[in-house]
Amino acid sequence: MASVVLQRLSTLIPAERILTRPAELASYESDGLTAFRARPDAIVVPETQEETIDIVRLCHELGIPFVARGSGTSLSGGSLPVANGIVIALNRLNRILHIDPTTRTAVVEPGVINTHVTQAASPFGLHYAPDPSSQSICTIGGNIAFNSGGAHCLKHGMTANHVLAIKAVLATGEVVEWGTGSREFIGPDWCGLFSGHEGLFGIALQITLQLLPKPDRFHTVLAGYQSLEQAGDAVAAIIASGLLPGAIEIMDALALEAAKAAVHADYPPGCEAVLIVELEGPREAVEVERTQLEAILSASRPVEMRPARDSAERLAIWKGRKSAFSAVGRLSPDFIVQDGVVPRRRLGEALRKIARMASESGIRVANVFHAGDGNLHPLILFDGRVPGALERAEQLAGRILKMCVEMGGSITGEHGIGMEKREFLPDMFSPAEIRLMERIHAAFDPKKISNPGKMFPAGTAPSLQLHGLHPLEKAGLASRE
Amino acid sequence: MSPTLTPSSVTELRDAILASARVSIEGARTKPALIASAGSSIGLRQLSGITEYDPEEFTFTALAGTPLREVIAALDSRNQRLPFDPMLVESGGTLGGAFASGLSGPGRHRHGGIRDFILGIRFMDGEGRLLRLGGKVVKNAAGFDVPKFFVGSLGCFGALVDLTFKVFPRPPAQLTLRFPTQHVEESVELITRLASSRWDCDALEIPTGARHVLARLAGPNRALNLMASDMGRALKREFTVEDPSIWAAMAEFAWSPPGHALAKVPLVPTSAVECAKVIGSLPTMQVHFSAACNVAFLSWADPTIHAALQTSLAQLGLEAMMLRGDPGGWCMGRRRVTQIEAAVKHAFDPLNRFPTLSR
Ligand SMILES: Cc1cc2nc3c(=O)[nH]c(=O)nc-3n(C[C@H](O)[C@H](O)[C@H](O)COP(=O)(O)OP(=O)(O)OC[C@H]3O[C@@H](n4cnc5c(N)ncnc54)[C@H](O)[C@@H]3O)c2cc1C
Numbered sequence: 101m102a103s104v105v106l107q108r109l110s111t112l113i114p115a116e117r118i119l120t121r122p123a124e125l126a127s128y129e130s131d132g133l134t135a136f137r138a139r140p141d142a143i144v145v146p147e148t149q150e151e152t153i154d155i156v157r158l159c160h161e162l163g164i165p166f167v168a169r170g171s172g173t174s175l176s177g178g179s180l181p182v183a184n185g186i187v188i189a190l191n192r193l194n195r196i197l198h199i200d201p202t203t204r205t206a207v208v209e210p211g212v213i214n215t216h217v218t219q220a221a222s223p224f225g226l227h228y229a230p231d232p233s234s235q236s237i238c239t240i241g242g243n244i245a246f247n248s249g250g251a252h253c254l255k256h257g258m259t260a261n262h263v264l265a266i267k268a269v270l271a272t273g274e275v276v277e278w279g280t281g282s283r284e285f286i287g288p289d290w291c292g293l294f295s296g297h298e299g300l301f302g303i304a305l306q307i308t309l310q311l312l313p314k315p316d317r318f319h320t321v322l323a324g325y326q327s328l329e330q331a332g333d334a335v336a337a338i339i340a341s342g343l344l345p346g347a348i349e350i351m352d353a354l355a356l357e358a359a360k361a362a363v364h365a366d367y368p369p370g371c372e373a374v375l376i377v378e379l380e381g382p383r384e385a386v387e388v389e390r391t392q393l394e395a396i397l398s399a400s401r402p403v404e405m406r407p408a409r410d411s412a413e414r415l416a417i418w419k420g421r422k423s424a425f426s427a428v429g430r431l432s433p434d435f436i437v438q439d440g441v442v443p444r445r446r447l448g449e450a451l452r453k454i455a456r457m458a459s460e461s462g463i464r465v466a467n468v469f470h471a472g473d474g475n476l477h478p479l480i481l482f483d484g485r486v487p488g489a490l491e492r493a494e495q496l497a498g499r500i501l502k503m504c505v506e507m508g509g510s511i512t513g514e515h516g517i518g519m520e521k522r523e524f525l526p527d528m529f530s531p532a533e534i535r536l537m538e539r540i541h542a543a544f545d546p547k548k549i550s551n552p553g554k555m556f557p558a559g560t561a562p563s564l565q566l567h568g569l570h571p572l573e574k575a576g577l578a579s580r581e
Numbered sequence: 582m583s584p585t586l587t588p589s590s591v592t593e594l595r596d597a598i599l600a601s602a603r604v605s606i607e608g609a610r611t612k613p614a615l616i617a618s619a620g621s622s623i624g625l626r627q628l629s630g631i632t633e634y635d636p637e638e639f640t641f642t643a644l645a646g647t648p649l650r651e652v653i654a655a656l657d658s659r660n661q662r663l664p665f666d667p668m669l670v671e672s673g674g675t676l677g678g679a680f681a682s683g684l685s686g687p688g689r690h691r692h693g694g695i696r697d698f699i700l701g702i703r704f705m706d707g708e709g710r711l712l713r714l715g716g717k718v719v720k721n722a723a724g725f726d727v728p729k730f731f732v733g734s735l736g737c738f739g740a741l742v743d744l745t746f747k748v749f750p751r752p753p754a755q756l757t758l759r760f761p762t763q764h765v766e767e768s769v770e771l772i773t774r775l776a777s778s779r780w781d782c783d784a785l786e787i788p789t790g791a792r793h794v795l796a797r798l799a800g801p802n803r804a805l806n807l808m809a810s811d812m813g814r815a816l817k818r819e820f821t822v823e824d825p826s827i828w829a830a831m832a833e834f835a836w837s838p839p840g841h842a843l844a845k846v847p848l849v850p851t852s853a854v855e856c857a858k859v860i861g862s863l864p865t866m867q868v869h870f871s872a873a874c875n876v877a878f879l880s881w882a883d884p885t886i887h888a889a890l891q892t893s894l895a896q897l898g899l900e901a902m903m904l905r906g907d908p909g910g911w912c913m914g915r916r917r918v919t920q921i922e923a924a925v926k927h928a929f930d931p932l933n934r935f936p937t938l939s940r
Contacts, residue, residue: 202773203849225777247722254719260726261697276919283875284847285733286683286902286912287938289696292729296722316779339637342660342750382781384804384811392801441718445637473720474638510721517723528723533712536929537725543924555724 105162109144109186112154119143128187131172131179132234136519140167140181147192149209149267149305155188156303157273165549168303170211170239175437176518178246178298182552188303190241196220197306204311205264205281210241210304217309226311229256232514233422241304247296249514251347251421254472255380256312258514260295265308268294270301271545281308293540298516299551301544315346315380319390320414323402324371328352328467331373332448334400335471338377339444341396343389346380348472352451354431355424355466355479362427365420368404375402375471376421378414421468425479428466432481434490436497439515440504444474453503454478461496475513476504502527517555525557584624594740595709597623598934605936606736608646608678611669614842614903615682615735615911617936623740625677631655632743639719639748640700645677645741652676662751664692666784668832677741682902683733684845686832687784687797690776690872696732698747704731704739707934717745733902735911737938738929752799755783757823758809760816765791765857769874773850774816776873780808784828787870789836789880791857795823834904836869837880842906844913846899850874859893866890884908911940 109118119125120142129137146152159166165185172179181187194211201224206217214235217228231250232238238248243259244266256262265279278290285291294301325331331350338348351359353372359365367374377397379389390407397405408414429435442450451467454476458465464481478500482493501511505527511517517525525534538556542548584607588594598604603620610616625646634641636659643652649670656662666686667679685694701715715721715728731738762768768787771794775782783799796812798805813820830836837843848856853874861868865882879901881890887908894901894914901913918939926937 200851201777202851204777205849247726249720249722255692257693257697258720258722260729261693270921272920274920276921277917280847280849280898282847282849283689283872284683284685284694284845286845286847286900287916288734288737289683289729289732292696292726292732295729296726313777313779313781316781336637339639342753344750381800382779382804382808384807385781385800388801388804441716441720443635443638443718445635470720474718475720509718510716510723512722513720514722521723525724528716529714530712532710533714533724536706536712536714536727539928540725540727540925543928544921 105164106142108158108162109142109155112158113144113146113151117145117147119145128169128172128181128189131174131177133175133177133518133520136177136180138181138183140183140185140187143187143189145189145192149193152188152190152193152303152305153269153275156269156271159186159549160271160273160547163547163549165552167551168241168245168299170242171213171237173234173238174242174246174518175439175515176512176520178516178518178551178554179242180519190239190303193305199224201226203281206309206311208240208307208309210239210244210307212240214238214240214243221311222314225314227314228262228309229312230259230262240307240309244295244304244307245297245299246514246516249475251349251470253470253514254348255344255346260292262310263291263295263307264310266291266294266304267306268302268304271547271550279308283310296516298518298555300541300555302550317381317383317386318414319379319386319393320408320417321377321393321397322406322417323375323377323397323400324368324404325373325375325402326371328373328451329448330400331375332451332471334375334397334402335447336445337396337400338393341392343379343393345377345472347376347378348470349376349421350374350467350469350471351421351424352467354464355428355468358427358431358466359420359424362430363419363423365416367420368406371403376417424468425477428468428479428481432464432483434482434484436480436493437515438476438478438480438497438500439512440476440501440509441513442474442476442504442507442509446507447471447474450476450503450507454500457496457499461492463493463496470513473513474509498524519554522555522557525555584622586621587624587627589627591705591711591742594623594628594705594742598705598707598740599709602934604934606740608675609648609673611672611674612678612682612684612904614905614907617736617940619936619940625740626675628742636661640717640745641748642717642743642745643676644743645675647676649674649676649679656748657751660751661748663698663746664749665689665694665698666828666832668834670832671829672833676744680732680744681734681736681741685872687786687828687871690785691781691783692749696729699728699732699744700747701745702728702731703742705742706739707930707932711742715745719747735936735938737926737935739935752783754800754802754805755825756798756805756809757825757827758796758798758812758820759823760794760796760818760820762791762793766854768792768794769850769853771816772870772873776850780812785873786831787874789867789869791868791870795827797828834878834880836867838882841880841882842884842908843904844879844901844906845904846877846879846894846901847875848877848899852897852899853877856897856899859897860890863889863893
């Protein structure tokens, strides 16, 4: 990087917060999708909103590409740095500025860790609903950029549904404030447009989040089935009954095997699939609904049904579920996680097709997924050391994505397009629709400096080199859904 | 006033759009203050009908001109609902109109507003291209969330053709409790307490006059009476059970007489008392707080108060979207204008065929 750029940067923040040594840069080379790597010229670590604004304005003035970064847990290569650019690491912009129990809102900076919001709100009986399974490490800024989901999307929605106001510095250097902290607004929904921008519009500096009262009562049931299909039928029956569970999740045999090995999760013997259903609400309502749920589940002929009797048992059920992906990852040196969505009634068909495609390619695929909203997470296992294995895994991943689109679904439910799926965007949108999105992008970032190269199809994508557990997963600090 | 053109197909819509340099889109004119007067008007009422409804997917798609009444009846027949309680239903409001004006009802308190249930849209741009953004499944993160951006966009970026929404099961029963109060401070305090309580209220409203609070519970029938008596005990308050028909009346703004101006004002619960005092004291003014004091609906008869209202709104840092009445624009109070607004408008509508927000 030209020394003049570094010199200008050093007029904005102290030199010790501008990292340029190779060893310092190395840890920012990739994100949760370790397949892609790129070395930035510098990492800058602002500590205030003003510093961040100044840095972005400098980037705009000099045309320097930048990538905002939270915790780098993106699974689609969204926070992959750009060569000849800088990474703006937002981890020190991590103040919870205000928790207001009266308006039930939290005002936070973007580097705040997802679970810290709930921890801060908890004394007031409130919580922050979006719960990606990376929630103990990922940041609100990253969550907004990707409109991240979690296990409770069916009832509570994604990140965007909980964002009430955003202050941001756009890639043009303009500072905007959208929303007032009210749950309502007038005029177009700017916060809605900014959520899911994948880092292409600029940097969120301050966010007002809505908080919800903690559910009064949970009722969590684990049911084991002899086949995946039976578990799928049970989901259909729950949906048809008019119940609105907080979460409906399914794990298949391979995932169960892995979770047993990894966290000693205990599942009914002889099951090919496990269904987890969680009701939440006032205790009087849950009391009635649990009887209804138990009747539906009994009729679905499970091998065994295990309602959690207390919160320890509930947490054990969730621990098995939330660790399942990392656990499956341990079965294989490398893996790719897919995030496609299919219409819920076609889940069974989608899983059958995935199994067939997997056996055709001789590749093992585990399934752990948000059954309630049709969001699949097939985990494609391979060994990168075997020549051609990665390419075969990628081919399978591509076929699965195309299948999701053909079934009327989506190529991503919550992990975003990023680097990984940009070549698939044209499978979902027409050239005119993509051009419109490019024009919107250009309005926010005419110089194409904010997280360039992501989301939109490019001529040639850098080839994938390696898949595997995220370093944080290897350290046992996170697991993925 | 009837619109100049009422296309009944996508082809006719394209012809209508391309026929004039300036067009403005309207539905059933239930929110007349939001219709731009410039250009030739295109009414979408004939682009009507539910095109897909999959109860087991919790989704439906309907043409923009579909009456809300029709949507609600179809959902109701399968025990489902749009939980945000669409407004101006019996008045004839359309799905596209409700969406483009971003108008949600009391139910937005519990599960979110219209922005939280939109999944995808098809719209026609100023050059006659039919574009589909978002998706048709309940979860989708591909591409920019243009469907959300169109909530409240007032027809400035294109003509909506159809919309795909997520729906929820309709709770088996509802119970509405009326808590009398002495004054607005007490009403707001009660609302605040209920909004963060364990009872998960389905709607929380302070009707005009602010001398009572309405709390709607929804869930299994057997649970509701238990919850209601527990509420009474825990709050140490008397209540009466309200007739459920009040919600249908509220959806039509029955409390705001014909001919009176009507506006929506987003606010935070902590400014509700001041809003009631400052704005509520203007002559002929009525204030109804909705969605646990996240919205105030204002209604007034006397057009001479516009200047004073404008000042009061600015003083409280609020802005109002007009639904009926004409104080000289669709918006009152302090509207922040950003550079990005013009750039994004240009991205959607480079020929400026549709109205701008600064109208
Ligand atoms: C083990 C594991 C489990 C996961 N589970 C889930 C899950 O259940 N659900 C789910 O949806 N995702 C999940 N993910 C994906 C990932 O955690 C989310 O996408 C998360 O939101 C990323 O947050 P981050 O702070 O790590 O962001 P980063 O990876 O650092 O950045 C992500 C994107 O956000 C941009 N960005 C970051 N901060 C800002 C800002 N302030 N302003 C503008 N743009 C910004 C970046 O440029 C980048 O494009 C998981 C990932 C892992 C590794």
